[in-house]
Structures are given as structure tokens and as C-alpha cells.
Amino acid sequence: MDAQGTGSTPADEVVRRGGRPRRSSAEVLADAAAELFLEQGYGRTTVDQIAARAGVSRATFFNYFAAKSDVMWLELDAAVASLPGLLDTSTEPSAVRAVEEALLAAAREHDPERVPWAVAQAEVMGIGSELVASVAARVMQQHGAVAAFVAGRTGERPGALWPQTVAGALLGAAAAAFGVWVFDGVSRGPLVEYVAAALTPVAAGLDARSV
Template identity: 35%
Template sequence: MRTAPTGRPGRPRAISRGMLAEAACELFLERGYDATTVGDIASRAGIARSSFFNYAAGKAELVWGALDERIAGLEAAIDRGASVAEALRGLADGFHPDQLALVLAQADAMRMADHVDLESAVRGYRIARVVARGLRAVGEDPLGAEVRGGAHGAAVLAALREWAHDGAGASAFATHLARATAYVPTR
């Protein structure tokens, strides 16, 4: 007697990077960040561990990937000659709540506050470096450009944290970023 196959025949179910990120955040809340493996995330999402890597290089990329793409856009805008203010508006425009907002708001519950601190520092430095390069390109003193670049990196991250804690989506991220960058000194 033959038994019926347990899985659905044909193509595997469709999955997206966003679905993987949702599965990851569920597991981070249940088990904590360090106790959650890529295999756990893939299993929760219903895919093979090896398929996970078609969507992300690791679990950190699921959380930070959308921001990394926006930082790359910031860099491209600066390289095209956009002003720092224009490039930062581009980073903020259309920024929608995603897993990063959940992680920033729930880092302690996910037992990943140290991870958030480390990864935030990396992104802040990348933003600082790009902004400083843009400021130097328009003739700003190198030291002043570095200081203001660092302040802009800190402003972006402070705005992200405030936006997440206030209920991401309740207001536009651009509003929070405009408030934060208002504290950055001009020449």
C-alpha cells in the first residue's frame, strides 16, 4: 500500500526576504537573537537552510538590509552631486516600517541590544563617511566635514530609534529625521 506524500507536490511555496525577516523576528522574540540560527529561520519560513542564502547572507542582513540599501542610495546621491540635505531626504522618503523598526523597539525583548548597538555603529559610521565626503566635495574643511558627517550619522540613527519607539508608521520617518538633523550645526 502506498502512502500519500506529506508535502505539497510541485513548486515550493513562494517566499520573500520580508517573509524570512518576519520569521526571524518571531524567533528572536521567542528565543533571542543569539539562540536563533539561520536554519531555525529557514525552517520557520518553510524553506531549506541552503535556500535562505538566496535571500540574505545572514540573519543580520534580514534586519539591516533595507537600511543598507538606503545608505547605498545616499552614497549614490552624494556621488551624483546631490547636497547632503537632498541625499538625506532621499534616504528618508518612503521609509516604511519593517523589521528594523521592530528590532529597534524590541531589542531588549529579543535579547539583541548589544547586536543593535554594534550594527547601529557600523551604519552610523557609513553614513558619516558618505556625508563627510559630500561636504568635502563642496569645499568644507576636512575636520569640519568629518565632525558634521559624524553628527549626521548619529542624527539618522537617533531618528530611527525615536521613530521605532514612537510606533513606526504613526508618523513619517522623514519628520523624525528633519527634527534630528536640525540639531546638527551648520558651518
């Protein structure tokens, strides 16, 4: 694990010998958290302990993460955060299909070779149901962006029934797929296959309704 020094130079800007950039502060904190979760379990690990193991202050931890559970999801957060951009650049004429394609593109960021450590070691770390709840919350955080996108395509208000229905149905299906993927263990395939299987019937039904 790379620990950030206590000087004024952020870990993000420190360069290792040979010119290789050092891991970011967020990654250092994630590494520290993973070590502690494995050693003593998720429930017994505090934010202060994570910060101390990483060599940073508690305040620095909260510069990068809003809560302890957030430290598990660097890659997922990046993928979910890409959703509005994927929607903005979509040329798919159907709003429903555009959302489906964007969710599939985000899911492709997680393949079996890059399973988040919180998923791979969930049982050992004692994370349990909080893992799935945390994932579902992250996916559903994009509800407003998806509803606004659908509203922009249909001329309705984002808070109207149809944009809200499309956002809730498609994001809910994607979150459910991630939950199943988590609990499938070492036998799991690519996340995108789970998300596709969950989204296909939902998107087909919604798309037929929108025609």
C-alpha cells in the same frame, strides 16, 4: 511565508502561478527570521535555524546577509545604500545642505505604514538595545561616502577635519533620530520628521561655519 526550493533555480527567479514574481531569497529569509524571532526570541534563534525555516543552506544565508542582525534591515539597507547616489546627483550648492537633503530623502523611505518588523515587534522578539546599535552602525557605514562627498566639494582630503566633522555630525544626528523613533512605539510618526528635527539645528550650525 514562501520557502525557497532546494533545486537549482534561485527563489529570485521563480515565478508564481499567474506570472507574479516570487519573493526574493532575501525576503524569504527575512520572513523566516521574523517567524522564529516571534516564536523563540532573537537571542535563541540561530542562523542555521533561519536557513532551515527558509528552506535554504547556511551558505545561502550568508550570500545575502553578513550576520543575523542584518536580516532585520532590508528596507533600511536599501535606503542607506541610496545615499551616495543621492549625493552624486545633488545640485544643492552647500555641501552640508546636500548631505542633509540626501539623509531626509533616505528617511522618507520609512513611513508609519511600513515600519520594519524588527522595530514593530522589538519587545516581543527580545531584540532590545541591539536593535538601536545595529541601526546606528548601518547609518554610520556611510561615513566614508559622506566625507568623500564633502571633500570633493571643498577641495580637502576626505580624512581632513571638516569633511570628517560634517559626516560624523549629520550621520550621528540621523542615527540618534532613528533610535528615538524606534522607542516611540505605536505613537511614532514618520521617520523623516524625526530625522528633520535632529538634522535642522546641526545642519544650520555647520552651514554657518562653512560660509
